[in-house]
Amino acid sequence: MPVAPIAFGPTLADLDARGLRRQRRTMRRGELDTADIVLDGRACVDFCSNDYLGLASHPQVVEAFIAAARLHGVGARASHLITGHQSEHEALEQELAAWTGRERAILFSTGYMANLGLVAALATRESTVYGDGLNHASLIDGGRLSRAALHHYPHGDVVALEAQLASQESGRALVLTDGVFSMDGDLAPLPALARACARHGAFLAVDDAHGLGVIGDTGRGSLEHFGLSAAEVPALVGTLGKALGSFGAFVAGSADLVETLIQRARTYIYTTALPPAVAAATRAALAVSIDESWRRERVLALTRRFRELARAAGLPLADSETPIQPILLGTAEAAVHASRKLLERGVFVAAIRPPTVPAGTSRLRITLSAAHRDADVDGLVAALAGVLAAP
Numbered sequence: 130m131p132v133a134p135i136a137f138g139p140t141l142a143d144l145d146a147r148g149l150r151r152q153r154r155t156m157r158r159g160e161l162d163t164a165d166i167v168l169d170g171r172a173c174v175d176f177c178s179n180d181y182l183g184l185a186s187h188p189q190v191v192e193a194f195i196a197a198a199r200l201h202g203v204g205a206r207a208s209h210l211i212t213g214h215q216s217e218h219e220a221l222e223q224e225l226a227a228w229t230g231r232e233r234a235i236l237f238s239t240g241y242m243a244n245l246g247l248v249a250a251l252a253t254r255e256s257t258v259y260g261d262g263l264n265h266a267s268l269i270d271g272g273r274l275s276r277a278a279l280h281h282y283p284h285g286d287v288v289a290l291e292a293q294l295a296s297q298e299s300g301r302a303l304v305l306t307d308g309v310f311s312m313d314g315d316l317a318p319l320p321a322l323a324r325a326c327a328r329h330g331a332f333l334a335v336d337d338a339h340g341l342g343v344i345g346d347t348g349r350g351s352l353e354h355f356g357l358s359a360a361e362v363p364a365l366v367g368t369l370g371k372a373l374g375s376f377g378a379f380v381a382g383s384a385d386l387v388e389t390l391i392q393r394a395r396t397y398i399y400t401t402a403l404p405p406a407v408a409a410a411t412r413a414a415l416a417v418s419i420d421e422s423w424r425r426e427r428v429l430a431l432t433r434r435f436r437e438l439a440r441a442a443g444l445p446l447a448d449s450e451t452p453i454q455p456i457l458l459g460t461a462e463a464a465v466h467a468s469r470k471l472l473e474r475g476v477f478v479a480a481i482r483p484p485t486v487p488a489g490t491s492r493l494r495i496t497l498s499a500a501h502r503d504a505d506v507d508g509l510v511a512a513l514a515g516v517l518a519a520p
C-alpha cells in the first residue's frame with residue numbers, strides 16, 4: 130500500500146540538505162533581571178530576545194500578573210464577544226488608545242492574529258493589498274487570507290509603490306508596512322508612504338511591533354519618530370510581547386475602525402480572549418515603560434556602544450539605529466556555523482535563514498536589551514570578531 134506523505138513540498142531530508150532545518154532549544158532563565166540564560170544546559174548571554182526594555186521580569190509587572198491571576202483566575206474562559214472581555218482588557222484597551230493618541234484600541238491574542246484579522250477584515254476580493262517586500266509574515270498571510278490582489282513593492286521603495294498605486298484600476302487599496310523591519314532593524318519611509326497613500330486614496334496600516342516602546346522621543350514608536358498623525362496613518366498595530374515584555378497585541382485607530390474589527394476580524398471573534406492577568410501585567414508594563422524612560426535610553430545607548438565597538442572591530446554592520454542589529458553572512462550554512470561558534474563562546478545569537486529572510490541574506494540577528502550589561506555587549510563584539518575572523 131502506498132504511504133501518504135506527511136506533507137507536500139520540501140521534505141525534512143530536503144531541509145537538511147539545504148541547511149534549512151530549524152531547531153528548537155530549551156531555554157531556562159538565569160538571574161531574572163539580566164539576559165543570562167541556560168540553553169540546552171549551556172550558560173550564555175541571550176542576544177535574541179525582543180524584551181528590549183527588560184520588562185518581562187520587572188517586579189511590578191510580575192506582581193500585577195500574580196495579583197490579577199488571584200483575582201480573576203488564569204483563563205479568560207470565553208471569547209471577547211461572549212464573556213471573555215473583562216475589566217482588565219477594557220482598561221488596557223483604553224490605556225493603549227491614550228498612549229498611541231487614537232480614539233480606540235482593540236486587543237488581539239497575538240501580533241500574528243492582529244495582522245491576519247486586520248487585513249482580512251479590511252480587504253476583500255475587490256481590493257488590492259500592497260506590501261513592502263520585507264514585511265512580517267503575518268502581514269503577508271493577512272493579504273493571502275483576504276483574497277485581495279497582492280502586490281509587493283521592493284523594500285522601502287515608495288516610487289515603485291506609487292507606480293503600482295497609479296496603475297490600480299479600481300476598488301480599495303490597502304498599503305501595509307512594518308514600522309521597524311523585524312529582521313533588518315531599519316525604519317520604513319513612513320512620511321513618504323503616508324503622502325503616497327493620501328495622493329492615491331489608499332489606506333495605510335503600520336505594524337510597529339519593534340518600534341513601540343523603543344523609538345520616538347517618548348517611546349511611542351515610529352509614528353512619533355516621524356511626527357505622523359493618526360489621520361496620516363489610520364491603522365497602527367502594536368505587539369505586547371516585545372518591548373512591553375508581556376503577550377498579545379492590539380490595533381489602534383478610529384472608533385469606526387475598531388468597531389469594524391469587532392464585527393469582522395475573525396481572529397478576534399473566534400478565539401478565547403487573552404488571560405486577564407496578561408492584560409493586567411501589560412498595564413503595569415506600559416506604566417513602567419513610561420515612568421522608567423531610562424530603560425529606553427539604556428537600550429539605545431547599548432545599541433550605540435555595540436555599533437561603535439563593532440565598527441572598530443571591522444564587523445559588517447547593517448544600516449540600523451534600532452536595537453535590531455543584523456550581521457549579514459549570506460549562506461544559511463555560514464549563519465548556522467557562526468551561531469554555533471558564538472554559543473561555544475557563551476553568546477547566543479540565532480541564525481536567521483530563508484524563508485524568514487530572502488535567499489542569500491542569511492544572518493545573525495542580534496537584539497539588544499536594557500537588561501544587558503556593558504560587559505555583555507563588549508563580550509559579544511569580542512566573540513563576533515573571533516568567530517568571523519576564523520577561516
Ligand SMILES: Cc1ncc(COP(=O)(O)O)c(C=O)c1O
Binds near residue numbers: 242
Ligand atoms: C513585525 C512583526 N509583526 C508581528 C509579529 C507577531 O507578533 P506575535 O509574536 O505577538 O504574534 C512579529 C513577531 O513576532 C513581528 O516581528
